[in-house]
Amino acid sequence: MNRLEPDATFDCLYVIKHLHSQREGIAQQEVHLFAYLSCLLWIYCERPVSDWGYHFVGTEHGAPYSPEIDVALRELLERGFLRRIHELVGLTKHAEQVLYDLTTHSINKERAECLEAACSSTAAFSVGMVSSALAKEPELSRARAVPSRRFLLERAAQTQLYDQFEALRKALQARGHDLRLPAVVWLTALYQLNKATPGDL
């Protein structure tokens, strides 16, 4: 049996629970995507990426992937916390109770805020749009341009990301601490960055 990384396990449960309320089930790859977006929001809050608890690599296709999330998903399925819905996954009742208990722990408060904001972005966009937008994020677009598996969010590579977050903080000055606002504004900006938008009304 593999060792579960506690933060990755919490994040899996949280993302699946919050996205599942809108859809029949969640693709496992989408858990990696929203966990990564949550981690970026963590950095936006000027917290060190090393405190996130686990890391991500960029796949050859420019997608975020976390080995710890992957292990957590497999173990949660094996241990009966997740159920398969065709090729997708959802939480079991037992897992919902466990997640509820974990969410009340103060130690998870700050990461839950990031996860909540990441998942809430699907109120404004489809999952596909979130994915398309995030592909323009500096780290993932670099991973896509140079297709090889490498660690994301390493210190040397973060400058462009920090510049974007600085611009975001400046534009949202004195707008409170709710991360849903910067999440939606940033994703909208990334989506617009390289898209023609002929449907603008």
Place this chain on the structure above:
Amino acid sequence: MNIADIILQIVNDSHVPMAHEVFGDPGLDAVFKVMETVKTLYRHIELERINGQIIVFQVVGRDNVRERSHPVGPPVDFAGLANQSLNNLCFEIADDGRPYIRPLGGATPEELAERAVVYIYERAREEFLAGSRRKLVKRYDTSTLSQFSVPTFSSLRDALQKFSYENVRESTCYIFRQAWHDPNRLFFKAKPESLMRNSLVQFLSNRLGGEYDIWPEQNVNEKNPVDIRVQTRFQVNRLMLVEIKWMGDSVDDNGHVTAKHRDNRAQSGAGQLANYLDEQRRSAPSHVIQGYYVIIDGRRRSLPSNATAEMYISRENGFHYETQEIEFDPAPHLTRNDFDPPYRMFARPVCND
């Protein structure tokens, strides 16, 4: 424009920052709750069947118990609205977070917005009101009527079937519509392939879940690009090739016919995709490869030899080919298991009877 300018523009011009600026954190809660409710509603109803307006609102900042909303009747079950004839819907999201039918009475949305975040939909135009301010919602998917009605598909097959119905059949997609030479959709423009491809690329990018990557025009050998290559992001040995061909007549700017594509064209496209699949298998033997053949069918019966400004077609001639399937010989989808049955998508004309 750099990203800092884009961010500033979004903060000034879009509805989520507006709701927060007007009502603070309760405004942000309300605008998210309204968007979530609207998304849920649109999963159950067909926007094309709605007459009039749809209004969804949540009052912000009710401080004391007396001011709290007291819903009359049960909360709305959106599933029950699926097959009803619907006019001018108005829902309030109450303090319990659930939507209730709430006739506006004599009030206007502007009056409501003094203390609420209000969403209004009318004929593909969406806006949010908060306080004395209002913002249009930008629609990023040109084939939908609402930014909040973009579904997520978990398979390419489901997405292609929906593309046929939603984008092609009535040419509802803004990009796809540009492929037509005339408003009655009788002739395509010369070389409409790239517009058709762009329409499908946009559709797939927005609607396939986060597990897929969509790459337009990817080379499969030295000379020939396949129209769209779809890869799963984590199962790196899965590869889907989408080839698009069109049937019908195309004309140049002067109305002269430049191409007439019929069954032979569809047949040659099937052979082309089969060859691509073989080449890919040779160059990437460890990949699981599947081919998807999309045929945009704009055939019309008895078209004039040139396109003119006042062209019309009868229903009988315009829809003649709608149910006429193409007989392939050879038929790669019947002889090999890496070739899906072709997705023929008939694009309807506008008829004069």
